Amino acid sequence: MPIEEIENDTLVYKGANFFKQRLLLSTLSGKPVKIKDIRSDFSDPGLREFEVCLVRLLDKVTNGTVIELNNSGTAIYFRPGLLQGGTITHDCCLKRGIGYYIDVLLAIGPFCKNPLNVIFKGVTNSKDSPSIDHIKSAAFPILKRFIVVDDGLELKIKKRGILPDGGGEVHFKCPVKKSLRSLQVVNPGMVKRIRGTAFTCKVSPAMANRTVESAKGVMLKFLPDVYINTDQNKGRLSGNSPGYGISLVAETTEGVFFATEEISFSKTEDSKQTVPEDLGNKVAIRLLDEIYRGGCADSTYQWLIALYMALGQSNVSKYLVGPLSQYSIHFLQHLRDFFSITFKLENPEDDEDDSIPGFTKVLMTCVGINYTNISKRVN
Amino acid sequence: MPGDEDSSDKKKSHRARQSGVKAEKKKLKKTKSVGKDETLTARQRNPKAFAINSAISAERNFRRKEDLTAKKQHIPIVDKTPDVPPPVLVAVVGPPKVGKSTVIRNLIKNFTRTNVTEIKGPITIVTSKKRRITLIECNNDVNSMIDIAKCADLVLLLCDASYGFEMEIFEFLNICQVHGMPKIMGVLTHLDVIRNPKTMRTRKKELKKRFWTEVYDGAKLFYLSGLIHGEYLRNEIQNLGRFISVMKFRPLTWKGTHSHVLVDRVEDVTNTEMIRQNSKCDRDIVLYGYVRGVPMNKELSVHIAGYGDARMEELSSIPDPCPMPGTEKKRNLLEKERMLYAPMSGVGGIVYDKDAVYIELQGSHSHKKKNEDDEDAIQQEDLLGKLIEKKQTIDTQIEEQEFRLFSDAPAIKSKDFVDERKAKVQSDDEDDEEGSEAEEDDEEEDNDSGMDDEEMEDWKVEQSEEENPAEDSSDEEYEEKVGLDSDFNWRDNLAQKARDDYLERQAESGNLMKIVYGVFNVSAKSKPEQEEAEDKEDSSSDNEDDIGGLFKKVTQKQAEIQKQREIQDKEECCFFEVYSNEIRNWLDPENKIYIQNCFVTGKWKASEDAEELLKLDDLSDAESEVYGDFEDLETGEKHDAKDKEKDDKDNEPDPKKRKMTRVEEENLTKAELMAKKMKLKAKFDSEYDNGGEKDEDDGRITGDHQYYEELKAEAQKQSELNKKEFEGLDDELRSKIEGGYRPGMYVRMSFKGVTSEFVTNFNPTYPVLVGGLNMAEENIGFVNCKVKKHRWYKKILKTGDPLIVSIGWRRFQTIPIFCKVEDNFRQRYLKYTPNHVTCSMTFWGPITPQNTGFLALQTVANDREEMKRIGFRIAATGAVAELDKSTQIMKKLKLVGTPFKIYKKTAFIQGMFNTSLEVAKFEGAKIKTVSGIRGQIKKAHTTPEGSFRATFEDKILVSDIVFCRTWFKVEVPRFYAPVTSLLLPELEKDQWKGMKTTAQIKREKNLQNDPNVDSLYREVSREQKVFKPLKIPKTLQRSLPYKDKPKHGPVDGVKAEDRIAVIQSPHEQKVSKMMKMIKTNYDDKKAKEKLEMNERAKKFKAEQDQEKNAYHKRQQNLKRKMCRAISKVKGKSKS
Secondary structure, eight states: OOOOEEETTEEEEESSTTHHHHHHHHHHHTOOEEEEOTTTTSSSOSOOHHHHHHHHHHHHHEESOEEEEOTTSSOEEEEOOEEOEEEEEEEOOTTSBTHHHHHHHHHHGGGSSEEEEEEEEEBSBOSSSOOHHHIIIIIHHHHHHHHSOOTTOEEEEEEOOBTTTBOEEEEEEEOOOSBOOOOEEOOOOOEEEEEEEEEEESSOHHHHHHHHHHHHHHHTTTOSOEEEEEEEEOGGGGOSSOEEEEEEEEEETTSOEEEEEEEOOOTTOTTOOOOHHHHHHHHHHHHHHHHHHOBSSOGGGHHHHHHHHHHSOSSEEEEEESSOOHHHHHHHHHHHHHHOOOOEEEOOOOOTTSOOSSSOOEEEEEEOOOOBOSSSOOO | OHHHHHHHHOOOOOOOOSSSHHHHHHHHHHHHHHHHHHHOOHHHHOGGGGSOSOHHHHHHHHHHHHHHHHHHOOOOOOOOOOSSOOOEEEEEEOOTTSSHHHHHHHHHHHHHOOOOSOOOSOEEEEEETTEEEEEEEOOSOHHHHHHHHHHOSEEEEEEETTTOOOHHHHHHHHHHHHHOOOEEEEEEEOGGGOOOHHHHHHHHHHHHHHHHHHSOTTOOEEEOOOEETTEEOHHHHHHHHHHHHHOOOOOOHHHHHSOEEEEEEEEEOOOHHHHHHOTTSOEEEEEEEEEESSOBOSSSOEEETTTEEEOEEEEEEEOOSSOOOOOSOOSSOOTTTOOEEOTTTTTTSEEEOSSOEEEOOSSOHHHHHHHHHHHHHHHHOOSSHHHHHTTSOHHHHHHHHHHHHHHTTTOTTOHHHHHHHHHHHHHHHHHHHHTTHHHHHHHHHHHHHHHOOTTTHHHHHHHHHHHOOOOOHHHHHHHHHHHHHHHHSTTTTHHHHHHHHHHHHHHSTTHHHIIIIIHHHHHHSOHHHHHHHHHHHHHHHTSSOOSOHHHHHHHHHHHHHHHHHHHHTSOOOOSOOOGGGOOOOTTSHHHHHHHGGGBTTSOOOTTTOHHHHHHHHHHHHSSOOSOSOEEOTTTOOEEOOHHHHHHHHHHOOOSSSOOOOHHHHHHSOHHHHHHHHHHHHHHHHHHHSGGGOOOOOOSOOOOOOHHHHHHHHHHHHHHHHHHHHTTTSOHHHHHHHTTSBOTTOEEEEEEEEEOHHHHHTOOTTSOOEEEEOOTTTTSEEEEEEEEEEOTTOOSOOBTTSOEEEEETTEEEEEOOEEEEEOTTSOEEEESBOOSSSOEEEEEEEEOOOTTOEEEEESOOSOOHHHHHHHSOOEEEEEEEEEEESSOOEEEEEEEEEEEEEEOSSEEEEESSOSSHHHHHHTTTOEEEETTOOEEEEEEEOSSSTTOEEEEESSOOOTTOOEEEEEEEEOOOOOOEEEOOGGGSOGGGTTOOOOOOOHHHHHHHHTOOOOOOGGGSOOOOOOOOOOOOOOOOOHHHHHHSOGGGSOOOOOTTOOOGGGSOOOOOOHHHHHHHHHHHHHHHHHHHHHHHHHHHHHHHHHHHHHHHHHHHHHHHHHHHHHHHHHHHHHHHHHHHHHO
C-alpha cells in the first residue's frame, strides 16, 4: 500500500489493512499519520471495535497523543505523543485475540519511559492473531536477542479464554532499554527438539491427549526429541467458552524457534466439528511447513525483526529469514515510509558445502537508524 | 715515591683457573648463560626467586595491576570513519585584532602556495595524502562562536599574548565544553610586542598555566613570535601545519549521531521574474557542503542554525570539488593535487556578493592551471556530452557561469540564466540515469509482474525462467516435476501452485528488492516519468497483442486498482499466508526429503558434520583412500565406487542444493582437498583456540580479560563489516540502504520557500551550519534539564524570564520554569535559580535526546554596555534529563480562612473558597489552625457561599486563622522562538533581540511596581491585654485544700481605701515627734542591753563548762585510783 501523499509531515494512507503497522510505526517515529477510506465501501463502514480498542491502548501507553476520528469512523488522524508505559489494565475487544495487542507492545515496550506492566483481559487463543503461547515461544527469543539483558521480560497466562466469550487474562511485562543492539544472525541451525502445549478449556481433557498423540505421531517421524505438555483448565481459569487447541515449537541448535498453533472451532461455528486427531496432524504438518521455510525466525515475526534491525544502532545488521510473507513485505514498505530505511534483500549465495537446507532464504541487511529511547529519564 | 711504594706493595692478583673442573664449569656457564639470556627471562630461568612468598602481598600486587589495567580500558566503540573522510574542520577563534586571518592566510600559503587575499567563509584545502582540512574563521559574535563550537573538529584558539586571555576565549571554552569538546590548540600571537625577554618568559608561563587549567594539563600551546612582512615566521607556521595534519580525533557523541554540513557555497535559484515582481518573495536556495557525522538523509528535516527548521526539497551528491589526492604511492603531494576550494572567498575567480558577482583577475595562478587541467580531462571524456561537463567540478561550473556572464553582459539576474541552470540540472539527472534506463525498464516490468498474481502468473514464470536460464539442474528437475504434476491435475493443485509461485518468486535473487521496494521507486519519481515508463512497458508487453495498447493499459490499471483495493480493506493478519489451507503433505516420502536435513537427524553441513571432518582428517593422514575407482595392480581387483554412489544418492537426494557428491569429490585434486581442509581447520581454530594467541607462560598471575577482549573483537568485527558490506554497491542504492549520503561526500541541498532575508542579508563571515535532525527531534515538547547557573555570571536567573538556549543544533528563546526535585519526587517550583547547586529546569522546546548538553544566555546581542555590566555572557549550563508532553511542577499554595461559628470541635469556616463546588473538590483535605490544631474539611455550607463545616481535634478559637496547605500545578509557557540571527541585516547581525524580560521593559519605561501593602513595615502598636478575673467554681473551691482556696479576708473588713485619713495638728505633731524620739532612744537602749546580756551569757556558759570539765577530771582520777587499789588487793589475795 503506497502512501497517498505527505501533507506537512503527516503521512496519509488509505484502507483498513495494516492499521496496526501504521499506528505502531507512527508512535515510534513520532510522525503523525492519517488513514482515510477505512472500509468505506462496506455495508458497515469505519473502524472495527478491535481497532478502536487498539487506538485506546496506544493512548494509554503514550502521553500527549492526539486522535481525531471523523463521524463515520472511516478516517482517523493520529498524532503520537511520547511513550509513557507503566502499569496498565486493558480490556481487549473479544473480536480479536490478545496477541494482536501484545504485538504492538512488544515493538514499543523497550522504548517506554517506565517499564510496561500490562494486564490484558480477553481472548488468549484465536485463529486470526498469534496466541500467547506463540508469542512467548517465537517472539520472545527475538526480543531477547536484541535487548541482551532481559530481566523483567515476562508473559504469563493467568486464565485462558477463547472465542466467542473470552475471559482470559494475561500479564505482560517488558523492561526499558536505551537502544537495541545490531546483530548478524545468518545461521539458523538444525531443529533439535520439538516442544508444545495442548490446552483444553471446558472440554474433556482427553481432547488434549488425543491431539498430542497425533501431533507427536507426525513429529516423531523426523525427530525423537518431542515433548508436548497438556494444560487442562477448569472453572475460573478456563475462561467463558469451551474449546481446545495446541501449539508446537521447534528449537534449533542455534536457538531459533519456529512455532505454529491450531485451535478448534468455536462454539458459534457450531456447524463445524473438530476432530482432535485432525487438529494434531494439521498443526504438525504446518510446523513442518514452517521448518521448510526456515530462516532464523518464525515467519510470523519477520516484521518484528525488520523493525528491531531498523531501530538498532547505526551498524550493519544481518538477519536470515525464510521467504517474506505478504505482511512483512508491506511492513518493509511502511518502514521505508516512516523511517526512510531501505533493506538490502538478497538470497544468500550458495557456499556449496555450507548451504542451508529447506527453501531458499532471504538475507535482510540494513544499517540501523540508531533509534534511542527518548522517553526514559536519565539522572 | 709513594706511588712506587704502592705498586711494589700491591698484592698478587687472583688468577682464575685455566683448566680443571672449575674452569670447565665456568666455561660452560658462560657459553650457556649467554644462549639462555636470549630466549628466557630471569623469571623463567630462576622461578624460585620469583615465587610467591606471601599470599596477601601477592593478592595486593595482583589487585593493583588489575586496577591499573582496568583504568586503561575503555568501552570499545565501533569505528565509523568512512573511507574518504570529510575535511577536518579547523576553526580559528579569538577576539578581534588578534591575527586570525593572518594565521589562516599563512596556513593556506604553507599548504597550497597560494595567497588568498580575503578570508570569507570556509576554505577547503588538501594538506596531505590522506587529509583535507576546512579552515574557517570565527567572528566575534556569540552566535557564530556557538555554531562553530558545535561543528569544529579542531579549534585554534588565538590569543594576544601582550594582552592575555579575554573573556571571549573563556566563553568559547565554556561553549565547547557544553557541546562536546573538540580538540583545542592555543596559539599565542603578538609576542614581539613584549620587548623584555624575561617578561616574555614569565608571560608565556602564566598564559600556559591558565590555558592548561582551562583545557587540560599538557594541552598544546603554540607561540608565534612575530610578524615579518605581515606574515608569521615560516618555520613556526610549518610546525603548526604539521601538527594540524597529523592530529587525531576522537568521536563526539552529538556529532557522531547527527549528520551536518558546514555550507561553503550558497546559491539563490529563484525565478528572477518573481524577484522582480516582489523582492520579498520566498526564495529557492541551494546549499553546498561536505556531509559530516553520519549519513545525511533527505527525508529527515534539518535545522539551519540561525534560520530555523527546514525540509530539503532535494539532496544529491555532486563530484567532489576538492578531491582527495590519488592513491598511487609517492612521497609528496603533486603540485596539481594541492587543491584549494573557497567559493565564498572568491578563490574560484568569482566573488559572490549580495547582489553582484565580481571577477578577480589577479592572484590564484595555481587555480588557473588547475582549471586547464580539468578541462583537458573533460575533453577526453566526452562520453556524457557537454551537459555532464558542467557537473564535473565546481570550478568548471563556476567558469561556465563566468562565461555566460560575459556574454549576457550585466544580466546576472536574467531569467534565462536561472532557467538554463535548472534545465541543466534536470537534464544532468536524466543523463545520469540513461545508462541504467534499460535496466530500469525491465525492473518496472518485474514490479508489475510482482504485483499481479493469478492472471499474470504463467507469463511471469516464463519470464523469470528466461531471465535466469542457468539455474541448478536439480532445481529445473524439480520444477519440471511440479510442472508435470500440475499439467495432469492442475485444477486440484491450483492453490499449491500459487503458493509455490509466491515462494519461487522470492527465490530469485534479483527480484526480492523489486518485489518489496520496486513499485515505490516509481512513485517516488515524478508522475509523468512513471506514466512514460508504463507506456514503454505496455508497448513491450503488447507486442503480441492485436488489440490497441490503450485498452490493455486501461484494463491493467483497472486491475491494479482493483488489487490495491482488495488488499487495502483486508483483515490485518501477520501470519504467513496459507493458500486455501492447502499444505504440502510433508509425510509423503517424496516431500519428506525436502525437509529431512532441517533436523539434527538429517545430514549436517560439511563444516559441522563429524563424519565429514573425520573423513577429511583421514584423507590427509593416509594418502591412499578407497574413494574412487582404482585397480589393485597386484590382485587385479577393481574397486568400483558406482554402487556406493547409488547409496549416497538415495541418502542425500536434496534436489535444491545438492551436496557435493562423491564423484565430484574424487575429481578434486589433492591441492583442493588440502585447501578445503585448511579452511575447516581455520574455522575450528577460530572457534576453539582463542585465535591462537601466544601463550607465553612467564609465571605471572594474570587476570581474566576475556570479556573485554571479546567486546573489543566484536566492535572490531562490526566496524569491518560496516566498511565491507556495501563496498560494491552503486552509489544510489548504497545511499538508500545506508540511510543517506555518507560523510565525506559533497552534497547539494536545495530548499524551497526560504525567506528572502536569508539571501539578501547573507554574510559569508557568518557560518551557515545545516544540522540533520534525527527521528522525533523535529517534534516539540517539554524538555526537563539539570541546570546550574554559571558561577561567573553575576546575576541569578528568574523563573519565567525569557532565556536563550543553545541545545543540539539549535539556538532559541524560551521561557523556563525552575524547580527542585524533592525527596518524594515532587517538583517544587522555584522563583530563582539557587547559587552553586544544580536545579531542574523545564521549558517548551524541541525534543532533544537525553544527556545532550546545553547552555543558556540572557542575551546574544553584542552590547558593549551590557557586556561590561555582566562580564560573562553564559548564564547557565546543564544537560537534558527527560522529555515529556506534560509537566508536573507544583507550587505551594496556602488557602486561608476564618471560623465564624464554633461548636465543640466543629467549626464553620469562611473565606477559604469561593463556591461550594470548590469546597466539594477539597472535601477530606487536611487543615490546620495557626496554633497547630489539626482538622479536616467535611462539607460545604450554604451561607455564606464557599464556607464549609470542618472538624478539629480540639475546640478552636474565633480568633484562630485556619490554613489549608495544597499544591498548585504551574503551567510552563509554550513559547519557543528560534534565534534568527542569519536573517538580520548586515549591521544588526549581532544585535538579535527576542522577547524582553519584565525587568528590561520596566527599566526602559521607567515603571515601578506598587509594593504589596501587607508587605510594608508599619509602626507596631500593641494594646494592653485585659484578662478577666479567675473564677473558681464553688464545688471546686470546696474540695481544694485551704492553702489553695481563694482567700476573701474578713467578711465585714474595712478596705484600705475606706479608712479615714488622720491629719495631725502642729501640737500633736510635736507630741508624736517627741514620742518617736523617746521610742528611738528606748529601742537603742534595749538593743545595747541585749547585746550586753548576750555577752554575759556567753561568759557564764564558758565558766560553767570549765567547772564541768574539772569535775570530770577529778572523777576520772578517783576512779583510776580506786581501780588500781582494787586490782592490787586482788593480786595480793591471789598470791
